[in-house]
Amino acid sequence: xxxxxEFDHAFVAQRVEQFRxxxxxxxxxxxxxxxxxxxxxxxxLYLQLHAYMLRVAIPYGTLSSxxxxxxxxxxxxxxxxxxxxxxxxxxxYNWPALKDVPDILAELAAVEMHAIQTSxxxxxxxxxDPFAGVAADEIEDPxxxxxxxxxxxxxxxxxSFLPRKFKIAVTGAAEDRAAxxxxxxxLQLVRAEDGEVGFAVLVGGGQGRTPMIAKxxxxxxxxxxxxxxxxxxxxxxxxxxxxxxLFKARIKILVHEVGTEAFTxxxxxxxxQLKGGPVExxxxxxxxxLAYFRPPAYERLEAVTPAVDxxxxxxxxxxxxxxxxxxxxxxxxxxxxxxxxxxxxEPPGDATDAQMDAIADLADRYSLGEIRVTHxxxxxxxxxxxxxxxxxxxxxxxxxxxxxxxxxxTDIIACPGLDxxxxxxxxxxxxxxxxxxxxNDLARIHDLAELKIKISGCINACGHHHVGHIGILGVDKKxxxxxxxxxxxxxxxxxxxxxIVGPAFSSDQVVxxxxxxxxxxxxxxxxxxxxxxxxxxxxxxxFKESLYAAH
Amino acid sequence: xxxxxxxxxxxDDWIVAADDAAxxxxxxxxxxxxxxxxxxxxxxxxNTPLGVRLESNESAAALADDVGRLAxxxxxxxxxxxxxxxxxxxxxxxxxxxSGELRAVGNVFRDQFxxxxxxxxxxxxxxxxxxxxxxxxxxxSFSVFYQSTGDGRTSAATLRRxxxxxx
Numbered sequence: 001x002x003x004x005x006e007f008d009h010a011f012v013a014q015r016v017e018q019f020r021x022x023x024x025x026x027x028x029x030x031x032x033x034x035x036x037x038x039x040x041x042x043x044x045l046y047l048q049l050h051a052y053m054l055r056v057a058i059p060y061g062t063l064s065s066x067x068x069x070x071x072x073x074x075x076x077x078x079x080x081x082x083x084x085x086x087x088x089x090x091x092x093y094n095w096p097a098l099k100d101v102p103d104i105l106a107e108l109a110a111v112e113m114h115a116i117q118t119s120x121x122x123x124x125x126x127x128x129d130p131f132a133g134v135a136a137d138e139i140e141d142p143x144x145x146x147x148x149x150x151x152x153x154x155x156x157x158x159x160s161f162l163p164r165k166f167k168i169a170v171t172g173a174a175e176d177r178a179a180x181x182x183x184x185x186x187l188q189l190v191r192a193e194d195g196e197v198g199f200a201v202l203v204g205g206g207q208g209r210t211p212m213i214a215k216x217x218x219x220x221x222x223x224x225x226x227x228x229x230x231x232x233x234x235x236x237x238x239x240x241x242x243x244x245x246l247f248k249a250r251i252k253i254l255v256h257e258v259g260t261e262a263f264t265x266x267x268x269x270x271x272x273q274l275k276g277g278p279v280e281x282x283x284x285x286x287x288x289x290l291a292y293f294r295p296p297a298y299e300r301l302e303a304v305t306p307a308v309d310x311x312x313x314x315x316x317x318x319x320x321x322x323x324x325x326x327x328x329x330x331x332x333x334x335x336x337x338x339x340x341x342x343x344x345x346e347p348p349g350d351a352t353d354a355q356m357d358a359i360a361d362l363a364d365r366y367s368l369g370e371i372r373v374t375h376x377x378x379x380x381x382x383x384x385x386x387x388x389x390x391x392x393x394x395x396x397x398x399x400x401x402x403x404x405x406x407x408x409x410t411d412i413i414a415c416p417g418l419d420x421x422x423x424x425x426x427x428x429x430x431x432x433x434x435x436x437x438x439x440n441d442l443a444r445i446h447d448l449a450e451l452k453i454k455i456s457g458c459i460n461a462c463g464h465h466h467v468g469h470i471g472i473l474g475v476d477k478k479x480x481x482x483x484x485x486x487x488x489x490x491x492x493x494x495x496x497x498x499x500i501v502g503p504a505f506s507s508d509q510v511v512x513x514x515x516x517x518x519x520x521x522x523x524x525x526x527x528x529x530x531x532x533x534x535x536x537x538x539x540x541x542x543f544k545e546s547l548y549a550a551h
Numbered sequence: 552x553x554x555x556x557x558x559x560x561x562x563d564d565w566i567v568a569a570d571d572a573a574x575x576x577x578x579x580x581x582x583x584x585x586x587x588x589x590x591x592x593x594x595x596x597x598n599t600p601l602g603v604r605l606e607s608n609e610s611a612a613a614l615a616d617d618v619g620r621l622a623x624x625x626x627x628x629x630x631x632x633x634x635x636x637x638x639x640x641x642x643x644x645x646x647x648x649x650s651g652e653l654r655a656v657g658n659v660f661r662d663q664f665x666x667x668x669x670x671x672x673x674x675x676x677x678x679x680x681x682x683x684x685x686x687x688x689x690x691x692s693f694s695v696f697y698q699s700t701g702d703g704r705t706s707a708a709t710l711r712r713x714x715x716x717x718x
Contacts, residue, residue, distance in 0.1 A: 288715075
C-alpha cells in the first residue's frame, strides 16, 4: 500500500487546518451558509435532507486494517454507529455535527486519509479495480497510476473550478470491474505488440440524465505521458465545456456535441504542446510509487487446497459461499474473498462500526492487513489463503457478512435515495430491502445466475440504474413515488445502457414487477444463459408481454 | 475596489476604458479585446502602457502575437465557479511567455488566491479590504504542491527527486 511521506502528511494537515478555520468562521456566524458552501463542498461536506453528510475518499478502494478501524471509530464517536460505502469507493457518514468535522478530518489525516475533492466541480476520488494487484487477469496494478493521478489532481490550481465534477477510473485487468466506460476519463492498461505497457484512454462516459458510453480517443498512451495527456484533456474541457447549463456541463456532452474526432484532435493538439514538459513525472517518481505496490510476502502454497473441497462437500452453505463470493487470485493457494454488504433486509453498502472493526481484525488475521471497497458497494479481503477460507467463513457468519450473493439478484446497488438525499424523488433503500426479502432463498438466487439490479432514487443515477441488468429509477408522479424499470444495462467491457421497458410501477407494484421480469427470464432462457444474454438474444418483447399484457 | 499587486495593496494607475469612451491622454488604459482588435494600430501609437481585458470566454491565443506589446492583461472571473481564467492565465504565462501584469478581475476571493497565483496571476482586484488583508495568509496556507506550473514553486515529486539525487 502507498504510505504518505512528509510532503503528503504536511499537505493533508494543512488542508485540515484550513477547513478548521473556515468551519470556525461559519460557527461564529461570520460566514453565511451560502458563503460556507464552496468551502464545505471542497471538503466533501454536503447539506442533506436532515443533516450534514461527510464523504470520505478511499483512493482506488484500498484500505489498511488500521484505516478501517479509524472509519469504525468515526462512525461510533461522531455518527450513529454506521457508514455507507458508495459506488465511487467513498464512505459517507450521514449524521456528523459541523463542529466535529475538523476533528474527524484530523482523525482521518492521522491514518493517511482525507475528504479532499469528494464533492465540488473538480477531479473526484480516483477509483480503480477493487481486485487491483491480486486479480489473475491483470497486466499491471492500476493503483500505481491511480495514486499518481490522485497526487496530481489534489488541489490542482487550474482544474478546481471545472464546468462540472470529473471522475477518473483506472483498471489493469481484462475484465472491467471499475466501470471505466461510465467515467469522464477511463484508463485501461494495455500491452502493445512490442510488449510495452501503456493506457487506452476513454473519455466522455457517464450516467445521470444523459447516459453515455465513453469513447476511446487514444488506443495507446505511453505511461511516461500519463500526466501531460490528462492535463491536455482537462484543459480542453475546462476551456470549452459548457457552463451555461448545469445538465450539459459534463465532458460527455462536449465530446458528443463537437464529435469524438474533433475532440480528439483538440486534445492531441494541446498534448503536443505539453508532452515532455514540466507536467510529466520526474525521473524516479513512478518507481518510488510502484515500490509501495509490490506484492506482499505471499507464502508458497499448493494451487489446490483439498481441505476446502472436503469442507465444501460436507457443508453446502460453505460451498455456496465459495461458489458465489470467491474470485481467482494471481498467487497460487490464495483467494480474493468478497464480503457482501447486501444481507437480507439491510441497506446496501451500509456497515456498522462493529462490523468494520471485526473486518479489520479479520483482515489482520487472514488477509495481510488489507481490505478493498468495490464500486458495487461490497468489501473485499484480497489475500486469503485457501486453507483459511472455512475458518474465515465461520467468523463472517455471525457478523452478517457471509451472504453468498455476489453478482446475484440481491447484490443490489442502491443510492441513499429519499431517506437521506435532498435531490431524490423516491426512496431506494426500502425497494432494495424488499427485493432481498422477496429473493431470500439461496438456491433460487444461485439458479438465477449473474443478475445485477441497480436502483437510483432520481435521474442523477447515483445508483447506476442505467447499467443494471435490471435498472430501477425512482420518479415522482404527482407527489407519489413511482419506479421505472430499464433492462439490458451493463457496466463492464460489453457496456450498454438499459432501455425503459414501459410505464412506471408504484412502490407497491415494483417488487412484483421485478419478480415478473426474473420469472420471465427463467421461462425463456437457454440452458446456462445469463439474464443479460437472454435479454440480448430476445430483446424486451417477452418481458414487456409478461409485465403489461395482463394489465 | 482594492487592488493587490505583488502581495500588497497597491494604487491602481490603470484606467479601464469603455469601448465607446475617449481614451485619456498619457495614461495607461485597459481596453476590451474587441477594441484592441479594432484600434490596434492607434493604441500602439499612443506610446503609453497598454492593457487588454479578456472575458472568460475569450482565449489566450487571441493575444498570442501581442504579449510583448502589452503591459497588462486582465482576465475576468464572472462568478467564482467559472474557472476558465485559470487555464487562460497559464497559457499566457507558460505558452505565450507574457511577462507583464496578469490581473484577476471580477469575482475574486481569498480561497482562489493561491490557485490564481500558481497559474501566473500577480495582481488581484478584490471586493473589499478584508479580502486583501487575507492575501498573505491564503498564500501561506499550503507549503506542498503536487503540480508543476510556471509559478516557480517546486512540486513534491521534484523535491523527492532532488532529495534522492542528493543522497
